[in-house]
Structure formats: C-alpha cells, structure tokens
Amino acid sequence: MSMEKTLARFEELDAGxxxxxxxxxxxxxxxxxxxxIEDVHSIELELLATELELKHVQPCDLSSSLSNKLxxxxxxxxxxxxxxxxxxxxxxxxxxxxxxxxxxxxxFNLSDSVxxxxxxxxxxAQKFEALIKEAPNTLRLAFxxxxxxxxxxxxxxxxxxxxxxxxxxxxxxxxNDPNQNQYQLWIVDPKRDELPVDGGVFDIPYGSKNAIIxxxxxxxxxxxxxxxxxxxxxxxxxxxKQEIVVAxxxx
Amino acid sequence: MILVDTADGKSHLxxxxxxxxxxxxxxxxxxxxxxxxxIVPPSESQGSPTTYLxxxxxxxxxxxxRRCIDSYGPLVWSIVCRRISERxxxxxxxxxxxxxxxxxxxxxxxxxxxxxxxxxxxxxxxxIDWQRKQNRLPALANxxxxxELSTPSTNNLHSIDRSELWNILKELPSDTLNLFSLxxxxxxxxxxxxxxxxxxxxxxxxxxxxxxxEARKLLKEFNHGRGVAK
Numbered sequence: 001m002s003m004e005k006t007l008a009r010f011e012e013l014d015a016g017x018x019x020x021x022x023x024x025x026x027x028x029x030x031x032x033x034x035x036x037i038e039d040v041h042s043i044e045l046e047l048l049a050t051e052l053e054l055k056h057v058q059p060c061d062l063s064s065s066l067s068n069k070l071x072x073x074x075x076x077x078x079x080x081x082x083x084x085x086x087x088x089x090x091x092x093x094x095x096x097x098x099x100x101x102x103x104x105x106x107x108f109n110l111s112d113s114v115x116x117x118x119x120x121x122x123x124x125a126q127k128f129e130a131l132i133k134e135a136p137n138t139l140r141l142a143f144x145x146x147x148x149x150x151x152x153x154x155x156x157x158x159x160x161x162x163x164x165x166x167x168x169x170x171x172x173x174x175x176n177d178p179n180q181n182q183y184q185l186w187i188v189d190p191k192r193d194e195l196p197v198d199g200g201v202f203d204i205p206y207g208s209k210n211a212i213i214x215x216x217x218x219x220x221x222x223x224x225x226x227x228x229x230x231x232x233x234x235x236x237x238x239x240x241k242q243e244i245v246v247a248x249x250x251x
Numbered sequence: 252m253i254l255v256d257t258a259d260g261k262s263h264l265x266x267x268x269x270x271x272x273x274x275x276x277x278x279x280x281x282x283x284x285x286x287x288x289x290i291v292p293p294s295e296s297q298g299s300p301t302t303y304l305x306x307x308x309x310x311x312x313x314x315x316x317r318r319c320i321d322s323y324g325p326l327v328w329s330i331v332c333r334r335i336s337e338r339x340x341x342x343x344x345x346x347x348x349x350x351x352x353x354x355x356x357x358x359x360x361x362x363x364x365x366x367x368x369x370x371x372x373x374x375x376x377x378x379i380d381w382q383r384k385q386n387r388l389p390a391l392a393n394x395x396x397x398x399e400l401s402t403p404s405t406n407n408l409h410s411i412d413r414s415e416l417w418n419i420l421k422e423l424p425s426d427t428l429n430l431f432s433l434x435x436x437x438x439x440x441x442x443x444x445x446x447x448x449x450x451x452x453x454x455x456x457x458x459x460x461x462x463x464x465e466a467r468k469l470l471k472e473f474n475h476g477r478g479v480a481k
Contacts, residue, residue, distance in 0.1 A: 011464055012460050012461070012464070015459075015460035015461070015463045015464050016456070016460050018463065019434075019441075019456075019459055019460060019463065020379035020382060020383065021441055021456050021459075021460075022388070023388070024388055027388070043363075043372070044467060045463055045464070045467060046372055046375075046376070047363070047364050047368055047369075047372060048463065048466060048467055048470065049375070049435070049463060050368050050371045050372040050375055051368055051411075051413055051416055052413075052416065052417070052420075052431065052435040052466075053330070053371070053375065053435045053438075054326070054367065054368065054371050054413060055413035055414065055416070055417060055435070055436075056435060056436040056437075056438075057326060057329045057330060057333070057371075058329060059325030059326045059328070059329050060325055060328060060329050060332070061325055061328075062324045062325060062328050062345075065342075066324075066328070066342050066345060067320070067324065069342065069346060070320050070324065070345070070346060070349055071317065071320065073346060073349070073350065074313050074316050074317060074320075075313065218343065218346065218347050218350065219343070219346060233387050234387075234388070235380070235383060235384045235387075235388065236384065237384065238340065238343075238381075238384065
C-alpha cells in the first residue's frame with residue numbers, strides 16, 4: 001500500500017475511533033498504523049466531533065448524591081499532587097518564589113546558586129520503589145496463584161490509602177493478546193458493600209517476565225482487604241464473573 | 252448623591268475615582284451573574300489564560316477542582332446520559348471522567364481548544380469506551396498516550412463559536428449533514444440512524460467517517476480564508 005493510501009486509511013480509521021464505531025479488527029489495524037506513521041496522532045478530529053456534539057448538549061444538573069460522590073474524591077486526588085513534577089509545584093506560589101529569589105540576589109548575591117529544577121518523569125519501577133521507601137503506611141501484600149494454569153506466577157502489590165496510589169510487581173504472568181483478552185485488577189474494599197473496585201485493565205507484552213503495573217483505581221479505596229487479578233474480555237468488564245481468576249493477594 | 256465643587260481639581264479626581272469604582276462594581280457583578288446563570292462558564296468567560304481552571308487543577312488545587320465539577324459537571328453528565336441509560340453506570344462513568352480530568356488536566360492547552368471542549372472530549376471518550384465494553388469491543392487508546400496533545404492545531408477550534416462551526420459545515424452534502432444532525436444533534440447510534448434512514452449500516456458508518464474528515468478540511472479552508480495562522 002502506498003504511503004498516500006496508508007494515510008487515507010489511517011484517517012478513515014481514526015474518524016471511526018472518534019465516532020466510536022471501530023470493530024475489533026479495525027482497532028488492531030488502527031493500533032498498528034498509529035505506531036507506524038509519525039505525526040498523525042492529531043486530536044483535531046476528536047475535538048471537532050466534540051464541538052459538533054456540544055452545540056446540542058443541554059447541561060443538566062447533577063443529583064446531590066453524585067455531586068457528593070464527586071466532591072468526596074477530591075481530597076484523595078489532591079494528595080497525589082505530592083508526586084507531581086517539581087516545576088508544577090513551584091509555580092503554585094509564583095510571587096512568593098520571585099520575592100524570595102529577589103531577596104537572595106539582593107542581599108547575598110547568590111545568583112550562581114539558583115538553578116532551575118527540571119521535572120523528572122519516574123518509571124513505574126522507580127515509582128514502585130519510591131512508594132515503598134517514602135510513603136508511610138503503604139500496604140504490601142504478596143500475590144499467589146489462584147488457579148493451575150497460573151501456578152508459576154508470583155509478585156506483590158503495594159497500596160497507599162493516603163495517596164490513593166499503588167503498583168503491582170508481577171513475575172511470570174503469561175503474555176496476553178490484547179485482542180483476545182486482558183488482565184483486570186479488582187480491589188476488595190470492605191467499606192464498599194457492593195462490587196469490588198475496578199483497578200484497571202493491563203497487558204503483559206512479549207518479553208516481559210517481570211512487570212510493574214500501576215493501579216488505576218476508578219473509585220476511592222480505603223483499607224483494601226484483597227487484590228484479585230482476573231482475565232477478561234478486551235477492554236475489561238464492569239462486573240467480573242470471575243471465570244478466570246489469575247492471582248490473589250489478601251491481607 | 253455626592254456634591255462636589257467641580258472647579259476644584261481634587262474634586263475632578265475624586266469623581267473620576269468614584270466612576271471607576273462604580274464601573275468596577277457594576278461590570279464585575281454582571282459577569283458574575285452571567286457565570287452564576289451558566290451563560291458563560293467561568294473559565295471561558297474571561298480572556299486571560301490565568302482564569303482557566305484546568306491549569307490550577309493540574310497543580311492540585313482542590314478549590315479549582317470543586318469549581319471545575321460545579322462548572323462542567325452538568326455538561327459531563329449530559330454527555331454521559333446520551334450514551335449510558337443505567338444510572339449507576341452513568342454515575343460511575345462520571346466519576347471516572349473527573350478522575351481522568353484531574354489526571355491529565357496539565358495537558359489542556361487553551362491555544363488548541365476551549366476548556367469545555369477538552370473536558371467534553373474526555374467525557375465523550377469515556378462514554379464511548381463504556382459502550383464498547385458492553386459490546387465486547389476493545390477499549391481505545393488513552394488520552395495520556397497521545398504525546399502530541401500539546402501540538403498547536405491548524406484548526407483553531409478554540410476561537411470558533413459552535414454555531415459558526417455548524418454554518419461552515421453547511422457546504423457538506425445534504426445527506427452527510429442529515430447524518431451529522433442525527434448523530435451529533437439527536438444523539439442516535441449508527442444502528443438507529445440506519446433504521447431511521449433505511450441506509451445500510453456500512454453506508455452510515457462510511458458517510459459519517461468521511462463526513463468528519465471533510466468537515467475538518469472545510470474548517471481548515473475557513474481558517475486559511477480568514478487568515479488564521481497555521
């Protein structure tokens with residue numbers, strides 16, 4: 001296929017992605033093309049579709065229960081700010097920063113010692129280590145296999161309630177084909193008498209014997225009693241039937 | 252009433268100061284009424300980029316996040332309810348959307364889009380993902396996996412009014428415009444559109460996709476015509 005045709009095909013698939021009508025095969029094709037073609041990751045089509053829709057959307061009030069639920073999640077997420085890049089934290093107090101710098105320069109002539117901080121993006125493995133070392137009250141539990149086909153797996157999960165942050169370190173979890181199925185983490189929070197909280201969908205790519213996976217909890221979690229990994233359909237599920245339970249870590 | 256001797260220079264100064272003060276109070280109140288009534292969202296009502304909420308949210312400002320939920324919650328809820336009819340699922344998706352807003356707020360760029368469009372885009376995507384899950388289709392790529400999000404757009408959607416945008420698209424073929432109306436305005440799914448128009452589902456899908464690509468071209472031409480920089 002010529003480059004022109006490839007680009008046209010990508011454009012059509014990308015429009016399908018924005019409209020939400022890609023089939024499984026088309027999604028795979030889009031994923032291959034998006035990594036092959038540079039400079040085509042534009043979100044223009046998506047913004048355009050959103051603008052077209054918003055023209056006709058009439059905002060309707062949130063129920064008080066939903067408003068409360070949304071408000072309840074705010075403190076948990078603001079705690080995550082601790083891990084933000086240094087430049088963002090500094091910019092919260094620009095005037096104080098400038099005043100302090102001016103005083104230092106005027107009275108102590110320390111201009112050479114004032115160096116800008118550069119943001120550093122930690123890898124998941126570094127974040128895993130940092131959470132264990134630096135965050136007190138981090139829960140640490142060992143994973144054990146939950147069924148025969150996965151008897152080789154081991155690893156651990158760490159979780160911090162205050163930061164609402166956690167990671168899994170997984171060893172010997174078999175590689176999955178994201179088009180066939182995906183792993184999904186579930187967090188059992190005893191304070192919620194409903195379903196376990198979705199901890200995010202993840203894959204084990206080829207060549208990954210050891211993997212560090214960040215937990216992407218959809219809801220706030222408090223003192224989790226257990227973490228369960230299941231194998232689900234691509235994209236994960238809202239409620240797991242727990243047909244294939246891969247691993248379990250419990251306190 | 253304030254009586255002053257206008258022959259006195261100091262009195263002129265006093266009157267001038269009082270007028271400025273009166274204007275400040277008067278116009279700042281009008282703006283706040285507009286915001287309260289929802290005519291203009293707070294972040295889009297003022298020209299200065301420092302008034303946007305998302306950069307503050309990105310820095311972990313809790314009060315900005317509260318204002319963000321107050322300002323855009325109703326919009327997000329409407330987008331979600333267009334696609335998800337079960338209340339529990341809709342509420343959960345709404346929570347996921349604001350979690351994502353919090354997580355990627357730092358990627359908002361006022362030179363590319365309006366704040367409401369950025370949040371609306373996240374809401375659209377999450378709701379579509381929910382629908383795809385129900386249909387056992389794979390989820391789409393996350394926004395934070397798109398590194399070029401901050402690349403300036405050639406389409407400058409931030410500066411175009413939504414009604415103006417629909418006017419620009421009047422140049423599209425009438426059948427495409429009809430499908431756009433059914434999809435974006437009425438919120439119908441492809442299946443529902445196929446049933447209503449009696450078109451094959453494949454045709455609906457192709458026409459909507461190509462129509463969206465064509466719409467982007469028209470918008471680019473419009474921007475070039477009015478001299479918006481690339």
